[in-house]
Amino acid sequence: MEIKAKELSKVYGSGESRIVAVDKVDLEIAANDFISIMGPSGSGKSTLLHLLSGLDKPTSGSLTYDGKDIYGFADRELSAFRRQRIGFIFQQFNLLPVLTAKENIIMPLLLDKKQPDEAYLKLLTELLGISERLTHLPHELSGGQQQRVAIARALIAQPDIVFADEPTGNLDSKSGGEVMDMLRDIWHRTGKTLVIITHDNRIAKMAERQFVIMDGVLSEVTAR
Numbered sequence: 465m466e467i468k469a470k471e472l473s474k475v476y477g478s479g480e481s482r483i484v485a486v487d488k489v490d491l492e493i494a495a496n497d498f499i500s501i502m503g504p505s506g507s508g509k510s511t512l513l514h515l516l517s518g519l520d521k522p523t524s525g526s527l528t529y530d531g532k533d534i535y536g537f538a539d540r541e542l543s544a545f546r547r548q549r550i551g552f553i554f555q556q557f558n559l560l561p562v563l564t565a566k567e568n569i570i571m572p573l574l575l576d577k578k579q580p581d582e583a584y585l586k587l588l589t590e591l592l593g594i595s596e597r598l599t600h601l602p603h604e605l606s607g608g609q610q611q612r613v614a615i616a617r618a619l620i621a622q623p624d625i626v627f628a629d630e631p632t633g634n635l636d637s638k639s640g641g642e643v644m645d646m647l648r649d650i651w652h653r654t655g656k657t658l659v660i661i662t663h664d665n666r667i668a669k670m671a672e673r674q675f676v677i678m679d680g681v682l683s684e685v686t687a688r
């Protein structure tokens with residue numbers, strides 16, 4: 465899937481309190497890209513991620529997925545598109561506390577009344593080292609294990625692209641490193657597009673294409 469953002473901007477407030485959180489971002493993401501976006505706190509990382517993934521609408525500019533303007537979709541169509549084509553990984557894991565690891569993983573499919581492909585579920589959970597933990601509740605798992613469950617959930621519907629918002633932000637450096645190694649391994653094996661935002665330079669450097677964002681202005685730092 466090819467994603468094209470043209471002059472994408474998000475402005476909050478007006479007058480003295482006007483903030484340009486994302487400033488005319490042009491970005492082309494090819495299928496199979498592994499992209500990192502690094503920037504300090506308040507630079508616009510989360511806002512850009514929300515715009516790129518259709519979670520939020522821009523003030524101006526356009527965004528297409530394989531030529532389709534996703535902001536032109538009706539709300540329900542956009543939600544279904546996001547569930548089926550886009551995976552999300554959050555800093556806070558966002559697992560449902562009353563569901564087991566397996567139930568959390570397959571939740572996106574159940575919302576679309578689909579059954580999981582058991583072979584794919586097995587492959588994913590083995591790759592992520594959580595196959596022995598599937599009947600556990602989130603609070604019975606370590607932070608790193610919870611994030612690995614969240615990664616399986618992001619991938620279960622076989623999306624084209626995965627967005628990760630500070631995926632290691634809540635982990636110590638050892639489990640953060642493991643989570644990043646697994647994400648990179650899965651990216652290699654599946655060829656999905658992966659976009660990670662981070663303020664950690666070591667994580668940013670693991671990506672194939674590296675970007676920085678400052679005051680909402682995005683620039684690529686890798687030579688292509």
Ligand SMILES: Nc1ncnc2c1ncn2[C@@H]1O[C@H](COP(=O)(O)OP(=O)(O)OP(=O)(O)O)[C@@H](O)[C@H]1O
Pocket residue numbers: 476477483484485503504505506507508509510511512663
């Ligand atoms: N809903 C909102 N209303 C007003 N201003 C906002 C809103 N959301 C974000 N902002 C402002 O937009 C700018 C970019 O915020 P954003 O959350 O995208 O930064 P970030 O790089 O993700 O920061 P962090 O690393 O701290 O999460 C900041 O100045 C922030 O205060």
